[in-house]
Amino acid sequence: MADPARKKIGVEVSIAVSEAVKQCDVDVVSAYPITPQTHIVEHLAELVAQGELDAEFVPVESEHSAMSVCAGSSAAGARTFTSTASQGLALMAEIVYCVASMRLPIVMVVANRSLNSPLSIWNDHSDAMMVRDSGWVQIFVENGQESYDHIFWCFRVAEDEKALHPVMLNMDGFMLTHTIEPIEYWADEMVKKYLPPFQPKFRLHPEHPLTMGAFGPPEIFTECKKAQDEALIATMPVIERAWEELEKICGRKYSAVETYRAEDAKTLLLTMGSFSETARVAIDEMRETGEEVGLVSLRLWRPFPFAKFRDAVKNAESLIVIDRAVVFGGPGGPVASEVRSALYSGKKRPRIVNFIAGLASRDVQPDDFYQMVERAKKKIKDGTEDEYEIYGVRE
Amino acid sequence: MTKPADQFKWQELAIGFIVPEPGTAREYHTGDWRSMHPVWDEKKCIKCGRCWVFCPDMAVGQKPDGYFTMNPDYCKGCSICARECPTEAISMLEGK
Numbered sequence: 001m002a003d004p005a006r007k008k009i010g011v012e013v014s015i016a017v018s019e020a021v022k023q024c025d026v027d028v029v030s031a032y033p034i035t036p037q038t039h040i041v042e043h044l045a046e047l048v049a050q051g052e053l054d055a056e057f058v059p060v061e062s063e064h065s066a067m068s069v070c071a072g073s074s075a076a077g078a079r080t081f082t083s084t085a086s087q088g089l090a091l092m093a094e095i096v097y098c099v100a101s102m103r104l105p106i107v108m109v110v111a112n113r114s115l116n117s118p119l120s121i122w123n124d125h126s127d128a129m130m131v132r133d134s135g136w137v138q139i140f141v142e143n144g145q146e147s148y149d150h151i152f153w154c155f156r157v158a159e160d161e162k163a164l165h166p167v168m169l170n171m172d173g174f175m176l177t178h179t180i181e182p183i184e185y186w187a188d189e190m191v192k193k194y195l196p197p198f199q200p201k202f203r204l205h206p207e208h209p210l211t212m213g214a215f216g217p218p219e220i221f222t223e224c225k226k227a228q229d230e231a232l233i234a235t236m237p238v239i240e241r242a243w244e245e246l247e248k249i250c251g252r253k254y255s256a257v258e259t260y261r262a263e264d265a266k267t268l269l270l271t272m273g274s275f276s277e278t279a280r281v282a283i284d285e286m287r288e289t290g291e292e293v294g295l296v297s298l299r300l301w302r303p304f305p306f307a308k309f310r311d312a313v314k315n316a317e318s319l320i321v322i323d324r325a326v327v328f329g330g331p332g333g334p335v336a337s338e339v340r341s342a343l344y345s346g347k348k349r350p351r352i353v354n355f356i357a358g359l360a361s362r363d364v365q366p367d368d369f370y371q372m373v374e375r376a377k378k379k380i381k382d383g384t385e386d387e388y389e390i391y392g393v394r395e
Numbered sequence: 396m397t398k399p400a401d402q403f404k405w406q407e408l409a410i411g412f413i414v415p416e417p418g419t420a421r422e423y424h425t426g427d428w429r430s431m432h433p434v435w436d437e438k439k440c441i442k443c444g445r446c447w448v449f450c451p452d453m454a455v456g457q458k459p460d461g462y463f464t465m466n467p468d469y470c471k472g473c474s475i476c477a478r479e480c481p482t483e484a485i486s487m488l489e490g491k
Contacts, residue, residue: 103411
């Protein structure tokens with residue numbers, strides 16, 4: 001359990017995240033600076049330059065190169081970290097897919113930011129959704145403490161010999177990266193206890209030559225993709241175990257799907273990332289007026305926690321899914337379309353109403369959640385059958 | 396490889412689809428791709444070895460008598476040897 005002597009300190013979340021990366025004693029950091037990830041890699045560069053972190057910091061000329069360096073260093077058996085956002089993630093996307101199928105346990109923080117154009121440095125989830133199907137383990141965190149704690153979790157899951165997948169930690173750009181929050185640091189001994197040294201099953205070594213990333217002709221490619229899919233699904237017990245062990249170390253309990261005042265709720269809000277904190281405030285306020293409303297916060301995005309998710313929403317009459325990315329010409333936001341698909345086979349399922357909100361840091365305050373609940377009730381009452389609505393748009 | 400690629404079940408594949416041993420490219424006979432093949436006219440050949448140097452697949456070999464020939468397992472029929480030959484001693488003929 002947590003040591004009561006440990007104190008919370010006020011620190012920018014980006015700095016706390018890079019301190020956690022340092023505490024993981026990474027061997028290689030390769031990154032290209034991009035807003036709003038910049039403070040994370042700048043601080044890591046400082047830590048290496050000051051001799052506080054014994055690692056290779058490889059400043060590259062692009063994000064494509066950043067992930068390529070990560071591929072090489074991870075393949076050689078080095079604990080490897082990188083971070084990016086938005087256009088940077090788009091530029092590295094090719095290698096993001098490669099390292100997943102090559103099962104290289106790289107950890108990457110994505111400081112979520114919109115994709116251009118128009119040029120936006122602000123926060124939403126369109127960048128993360130672009131690489132949704134890349135094969136990485138993907139989580140969304142809600143606050144600073146959770147961001148810090150999950151750096152240890154990411155490496156533990158990634159490097160577990162039953163997992164061996166790259167892990168992506170999505171944290172809302174600016175909303176989290178640039179906020180100063182009270183954060184309780186782990187003592188180094190806690191990290192040592194929680195995160196064993198990286199022992200790669202296979203690595204590039206001159207004495208044991210092997211080939212990684214070979215070509216896969218039609219007669220074997222299908223088997224490769226089946227194996228990759230099964231391997232990602234099979235990571236679920238490792239993920240659960242890593243959260244259980246984390247609770248034993250620091251006393252904080254995390255899970256794939258978190259609920260808040262949801263047990264008796266007729267209406268559930270579904271959010272990912274820092275929105276979930278605001279939604280809790282909104283729910284408390286609505287509860288005071290007698291509204292039977294609760295929250296489902298989805299932390300684990302890949303592999304999708306089907307069983308836990310279905311269980312969390314099974315008693316609700318309506319489910320209001322709030323997405324932070326547009327799927328142009330598609331069936332709704334990416335979360336809503338997945339959730340509809342996840343629930344379709346069930347006999348009893350809540351009515352789903354989808355709002356897309358908070359694009360490029362457009363503020364979504366507690367009152368906006370209230371407005372969405374009211375609009376959803378009206379849609380259900382009127383029998384409106386729209387796939388989704390972009391909330392708060394001026395017209 | 397212990398067996399041909401089309402006989403592997405998905406459960407049998409190594410993590411990350413690594414090929415866990417070296418030198419396995421030798422087992423893949425790229426000569427199967429060939430639709431044309433080089434033929435040396437030994438009357439014109441001056442044994443300079445340019446075909447041997449330029450072959451991108453190291454599929455040109457030298458015979459004991461000093462003249463050259465192709466290795467049917469790996470020659471893709473790309474014609475680079477014929478193009479580089481200074482005496483035009485190599486012709487590309489249809490078929491394997």
